[in-house]
Amino acid sequence: MRVSVFSTKPYDRSFLTAANESGEHDLVFLEPRLTPQTARLAEGSDAVCAFVNDDLSAPVLDQLAEVGVKVVALRAAGFNNVDVAAARRLNLTVVRVPEYSPHAVAEHTVGLILALNRRIHRAYNRVREHNFALTGLLGFDLHGRTVGIVGTGRIGVCVAQIMRGFGCRVLASDPQHNDAATAAGAEYVPLERLLAESDIVTLHCPLTPDTRHLIDNDRIKLLREGVMLINTGRGSLVDTRAVIDGLKSGQIGYLGLDVYEEETDLFFEDLSDRVLGDDEFARLTTFPNVLITGHQAFFTSDGLHSIATTTVANLAAVERAGPDGVTGPNRVC
Secondary structure, three states, X not given: OEEEEOOOOHHHHHHHHHHOOOOOOEEEEOOOOOOOOOHHHHOOOOEEEEOOOOOEOHHXXXXXXXXXXXXXXXXXXXXXOEOHHHHHHOOOEEEOOOOOOHXXXXXXXXXXXXXXXXXXXXXXXXXXXXXXXXXXXXXXXXXXXXXXXXXXXXXXXXXXXXXXXXXXEEEEEOOOOOHHHHHOOEEEOOHHHHHHHOOXXXXXXXXXXXXXXXXXXXXXXXXXXXXXXXXXXXXXXXOHHHHHHHHHHOOEEEEEEOOOOOHHHOOOOOOOOOOOOOHHHHHHOOXXXXXXXXXXXXXXXXXXXXXXHHHHHHHHHHHHHOHHHOOHHHEOO
C-alpha cells in the first residue's frame, strides 16, 4: 500500500520506517500538514497517515477521495479533526491508535503538577542567574490533597494510580464509570462536586461537542480559589479567554497545559525567530504560574514505537482484509 505521511518530523520517519521494516508499505514522507492546499500531494497513494493537527474536514476528504485515497490512518487516539460523516459518505476507512502509551501522558501530567507546585521552571532560571533566593518558590505537600480527574480512560486511570501513590484523595468524573479507576482508589462524583472539592483538576476526556469548553467561565466559578488546572487532553476542553480571566482573578492559581485551543499553527514548529500573532497564547506566557509544553506528553520512545507499530498494523489489516480487517476501537469508520 502506498501511503502519504503528512506532518512528518524526523522521529516520525525513524519510527515508522522501523515499524515497516518488511517493506510491506511504500511510505511517502511529506513535511507539510494536511490542509485543503496540500491534500493533492496524496495523489497516487492508497492511504494517508495523519497527525493531530492535520485537517481532515469534508473539503479535504473530498479531495483525498478524488485522487484515489481509500484509507485514513491516524497516528493518534483522538479523531476530533476528522469529519466522520463525510468519511462515511465517501466510503473512506478511518483507523486510529486508541492506546499507545497511557503512562507517557499520565507521567507528563504529573510532571506538570510537580513542576508547577514546586516552581521548578522558575527555580531553574533563577539558579542559572546565580539567584538562590527561595522567596516566591513556596509549594505545598501533595500528600493529603484532593485531585480531580475528568475522564477515566486508561490515561486517567494511570494518573489516579500515581496520585494515590503520593497519598492524594482522588475524585473522578466520567459518564462511563471504569472499574479500574475505582480499583485504583478513585471516587466517582458529579463534575460540579469534583470541581468544588479538588485542589488539582486534570483533564483526560476526549474532545466532543459536549466537552468543548468544558472549563468555561461558569465552571471556573465552581473551582476552589487558587486551584491547579492541568490539561493534557485536547486544547479546546478549556475556554482560553475564561482561563486567562481566572488567572487574573486568582481563582486559578496554577495552570499547566500541554495542549492549546489554537495550537495548529504553533506546536511542532520552531517559531523562535518570529513574532507570534496569537495574543492569547502570548498573554498566557506572561503569567509566572503558567507552564506550557508543546504537545509533548505522548513523546516517549515507548509511545512513538507503539504509535508506529499500531499504525502500520492497521494499514496491513485493511490491505489484507478490507475495511473489516480493522475492528474494535482501532476503527473509526
